[in-house]
Amino acid sequence: MKTEDVTAKRDSTEVESDSSVSKKSKIEDEDEDDTSIEDEVDSDSNNPYLWSTDEEDDDSPTINYSNLQDPEPEWDKDSYDDHELVFDADGRKGFSSDKAYEEFREYKTMCFKNRGFIDDPFRSIYPIRDLEDLWTTTTNRQYLTDIASLCVKKLNKEKGSSVEVVSIVRGNLKPGGGWKLYITFMAQEHPDGPLLEYQAKAMDFAGNKKPPFPILCRPSCSIS
Numbered sequence: 001m002k003t004e005d006v007t008a009k010r011d012s013t014e015v016e017s018d019s020s021v022s023k024k025s026k027i028e029d030e031d032e033d034d035t036s037i038e039d040e041v042d043s044d045s046n047n048p049y050l051w052s053t054d055e056e057d058d059d060s061p062t063i064n065y066s067n068l069q070d071p072e073p074e075w076d077k078d079s080y081d082d083h084e085l086v087f088d089a090d091g092r093k094g095f096s097s098d099k100a101y102e103e104f105r106e107y108k109t110m111c112f113k114n115r116g117f118i119d120d121p122f123r124s125i126y127p128i129r130d131l132e133d134l135w136t137t138t139t140n141r142q143y144l145t146d147i148a149s150l151c152v153k154k155l156n157k158e159k160g161s162s163v164e165v166v167s168i169v170r171g172n173l174k175p176g177g178g179w180k181l182y183i184t185f186m187a188q189e190h191p192d193g194p195l196l197e198y199q200a201k202a203m204d205f206a207g208n209k210k211p212p213f214p215i216l217c218r219p220s221c222s223i224s
Helices: 003-011 037-043 098-113 140-159
Strands: 021-023 051-053 061-063 083-085 164-174 179-188 196-204 213-219
Touching: 083 098, 140 164, 140 179, 140 196, 140 213
Parallel strands: none
Antiparallel strands: 021 083, 051 061, 164 179, 179 196, 196 213
């Protein structure tokens, strides 16, 4: 995407708020993160595990941020299925030309259709660029292989299949309290079978506070 178009995109009424993506139904899933921390506090005001009290200062409660974690999503549930892409009627404002606005619409549509498995800055999903760079004590490639294998293991258990991870194609990451991984990889559905492109989605947490868990695993359904 061209630099001037990115700038125009930021100036438009359809910027990072993702207001052009409307929900078909209200659900709680792994991508339900449009709510601010303040709203989360209001909705959970009766949950004692989210609060702590600083006894040295006063008795007013403060937020225990370590307990603000997303609920574990349902297996094989793609949150994109519960949204549709709708562009605002006034979305053209802020773009330098009709061509720039059309390029923005085409790029955003492509991102949405690919469901996080290509770079999607509109939903804060970014690429892991160097697969040979270190993640922590291993390479990004090995880390993504381990996470993809976790998703494949869940798939095989649920479907009675025998899919195996062969190699990583690319990985994307959505940062947050726990980060979401969108992994594209090559796989075999049986020994000596043809290589097929698969997708895996999982969630992981910093400091191993909670073990990673799989969200979905399937043959690639990307749409360019």
